[in-house]
Amino acid sequence: MRFMVTRLRHQVTLGVAVGFAVISTLFGLLILNVIGQSTEATAAERLKLAQTTAASIDASISHALAQLVEFAGLEAVRQATSGRARADALDQAYRLLGTYDEVAVLDARGRQVWAHPASGRAAASLRNQPVVRTALDSGAPSVALVELAAVEHPPVVAVAVPLASGGGPAGVVLGTIHFAHGWRAPLVPLPPGSATFATAVVDGRGRILVTTSAQQAMDGPGQAEPVTVDPHAPIIRTMFETQRPGVGAHGEGAEEHLVAFAPLGRLPIGVVVEERQDLALAVPNRLRRMLLLFGLVALIATSVAAWLHARYVTRPLEHLAQAMRRIPAGALDEPVLVSRRDEIGAVARSFETMRVQLARAMTERDRWERELEARVRERTDEVRRLLAKIIDAQEGERHRLARELHDDTAQTVATLLMHLAALRGMLPPGQEAIAGVLDRMSAQGVRALGEIRRVIADLRPTALDDLGLIPALREFAEARLATASVDLSFQVRGEPRRLHRPVEAALFRILQEAVSNVAKHAAARIGTVEIEFAPTRLVATVRDDGRGFEVCPGPDRPRGGVGLEGMRERADLIHARLEIASRPGAGTSIRVEIPYEE
Numbered sequence: 041m042r043f044m045v046t047r048l049r050h051q052v053t054l055g056v057a058v059g060f061a062v063i064s065t066l067f068g069l070l071i072l073n074v075i076g077q078s079t080e081a082t083a084a085e086r087l088k089l090a091q092t093t094a095a096s097i098d099a100s101i102s103h104a105l106a107q108l109v110e111f112a113g114l115e116a117v118r119q120a121t122s123g124r125a126r127a128d129a130l131d132q133a134y135r136l137l138g139t140y141d142e143v144a145v146l147d148a149r150g151r152q153v154w155a156h157p158a159s160g161r162a163a164a165s166l167r168n169q170p171v172v173r174t175a176l177d178s179g180a181p182s183v184a185l186v187e188l189a190a191v192e193h194p195p196v197v198a199v200a201v202p203l204a205s206g207g208g209p210a211g212v213v214l215g216t217i218h219f220a221h222g223w224r225a226p227l228v229p230l231p232p233g234s235a236t237f238a239t240a241v242v243d244g245r246g247r248i249l250v251t252t253s254a255q256q257a258m259d260g261p262g263q264a265e266p267v268t269v270d271p272h273a274p275i276i277r278t279m280f281e282t283q284r285p286g287v288g289a290h291g292e293g294a295e296e297h298l299v300a301f302a303p304l305g306r307l308p309i310g311v312v313v314e315e316r317q318d319l320a321l322a323v324p325n326r327l328r329r330m331l332l333l334f335g336l337v338a339l340i341a342t343s344v345a346a347w348l349h350a351r352y353v354t355r356p357l358e359h360l361a362q363a364m365r366r367i368p369a370g371a372l373d374e375p376v377l378v379s380r381r382d383e384i385g386a387v388a389r390s391f392e393t394m395r396v397q398l399a400r401a402m403t404e405r406d407r408w409e410r411e412l413e414a415r416v417r418e419r420t421d422e423v424r425r426l427l428a429k430i431i432d433a434q435e436g437e438r439h440r441l442a443r444e445l446h447d448d449t450a451q452t453v454a455t456l457l458m459h460l461a462a463l464r465g466m467l468p469p470g471q472e473a474i475a476g477v478l479d480r481m482s483a484q485g486v487r488a489l490g491e492i493r494r495v496i497a498d499l500r501p502t503a504l505d506d507l508g509l510i511p512a513l514r515e516f517a518e519a520r521l522a523t524a525s526v527d528l529s530f531q532v533r534g535e536p537r538r539l540h541r542p543v544e545a546a547l548f549r550i551l552q553e554a555v556s557n558v559a560k561h562a563a564a565r566i567g568t569v570e571i572e573f574a575p576t577r578l579v580a581t582v583r584d585d586g587r588g589f590e591v592c593p594g595p596d597r598p599r600g601g602v603g604l605e606g607m608r609e610r611a612d613l614i615h616a617r618l619e620i621a622s623r624p625g626a627g628t629s630i631r632v633e634i635p636y637e638e
């Protein structure tokens with residue numbers, strides 16, 4: 041699934057965060073580079089110290105050699121080889137030599153002639169000591185590191201200078217120097233108790249000849265020093281083999297040390313500078329810690345700043361989006377907040393202008409709509425008034441016709457019948473032919489009178505005025521359906537109540553037309569009239585099981601009659617709901633629903 045940041049606020053925050061990450065990565069790399077350089081500089085500095093110390097010791101050895109050569113050239117020393125030592129002169133001359141711990145004059149066979157301080161080695165020949173032998177054989181001064189095998193002491197520096205007399209060497213002046221006594225000075229002095237930094241002179245096996253470490257420094261000159269092996273001997277031995285200066289790290293955890301090594305030129309020993317790595321690299325390490333801390337603080341600060349900035353930028357946009365969502369919902373009253381002067385503010389301002397114009401247009405439209413509705417209502421009321429007038433006129437005309445039929449035509453026919461009956465009575469016997477004509481005339485008159493009365497009843501059902509809708513409708517339906525041989529089912533539900541006169545009259549006409557249509561068109565077996573007085577409205581239904589017809593919705597009149605159309609108009613006039621449901625072959629149902637008027 042592809043990850044997508046959809047919210048603008050998150051996008052801005054992410055952008056700032058990525059930018060910061062890139063900058064801080066570059067910055068971090070730069071700092072790491074500086075830290076690396078600083079570490080290298082620290083190592084180089086320690087190496088320099090080791091090299092300087094080594095050079096200084098080399099110079100000290102050369103100086104000691106020169107001293108001994110000078111000593112060997114003294115008259116008193118040369119005479120000492122001739123057999124009779126002049127101890128006083130030698131002792132006096134010895135004072136010239138400050139560096140040496142011991143000085144001895146040996147004859148050509150290596151036997152000690154004189155020594156200071158006096159030692160018990162007088163009888164032993166030192167001819168086989170390599171340093172002595174080299175000096176005697178080559179006739180040149182020789183310097184070497186010598187193990188004093190008898191005791192477990194660190195090796196000492198031995199210097200042998202041949203004594204020249206005539207042809208070959210007449211003997212050797214042999215001087216020894218204990219590093220711990222004579223050459224502590226070239227080593228960098230440290231404040232007492234500094235246990236984390238040490239400069240030492242070590243041999244190829246890593247044994248310490250002299251050291252500035254706190255433990256060794258406590259020992260005074262001339263005291264026996266046990267041989268100690270440098271704790272970093274493994275790395276020192278490796279560097280010793282190459283005979284090249286170098287720096288390395290050795291040890292674990294807090295005991296990890298930075299070890300710098302520089303070999304001496306004259307002797308197979310070297311100078312080691314050791315320092316606890318965490319202290320030697322304190323500055324780069326502190327820098328690294330600070331970088332981490334700074335990076336962390338900067339990350340948090342930038343994240344918070346990015347978030348706040350994103351909020352500042354996107355908040356007005358969110359408000360704008362909310363306002364835009366409100367518009368389609370039709371809420372145009374709430375103004376759009378314009379809180380900024382930048383581009384977002386400009387958009388908000390334009391949008392606010394748009395909202396105001398839209399709200400104005402909508403108000404105008406509503407006003408027009410109301411006006412239009414009022415006009416339509418007015419027109420409709422006018423049409424209704426006209427229709428009511430027409431129906432009133434119709435009803436009035438029907439009344440007038442009914443009255444005339446009743447008062448004039450029916451009376452005339454009745455009078456005619458009376459006269460016919462009188463004429464029939466006046467006929468002399470034997471006038472059967474005339475009597476027959478008069479009887480047929482009377483029968484036709486009676487039929488005509490019946491027809492006139494039916495028309496009068498159709499035009500103005502007296503029962504409606506006198507008794508109300510239900511009896512008038514029942515009377516009409518019974519009479520009308522009987523003429524078409526349709527059985528009537530007449531049902532009334534609920535508590536009958538009287539409606540307003542015009543409403544009742546209109547409803548009667550609607551149902552009268554429906555029943556008439558059943559009689560005229562349906563060819564039905566049963567015609568059903570149902571009147572239900574529901575609590576809030578009256579529902580009247582005229583149903584038949586006849587042939588049915590195709591109902592055309594709207595005002596189109598099916599097949600030319602005006603009955604159905606009249607029904608619709610009347611229903612409309614009294615605010616009734618009219619439903620005409622019919623299908624060819626499936627009967628017809630006419631339903632009228634009128635809410636009671638208060």
Ligand SMILES: Nc1ncnc2c1ncn2[C@@H]1O[C@H](COP(=O)(O)OP(=O)(O)OP(=O)(O)O)[C@@H](O)[C@H]1O
Pocket residue numbers: 557558560561562563584586587588589597598599600601602603604605628
């Ligand atoms: N109950 C019904 N069953 C079958 N057809 C019907 C029924 N009622 C109406 N019709 C059909 O609908 C037509 C239109 O009826 P409408 O009452 O408007 O006119 P009419 O009865 O023919 O004439 P008028 O009512 O004007 O005397 C009728 O001609 C008839 O074909």
Ligand SMILES: [Mg+2]
Pocket residue numbers: 553556557601602603604
């Ligand atoms: Mg009709």
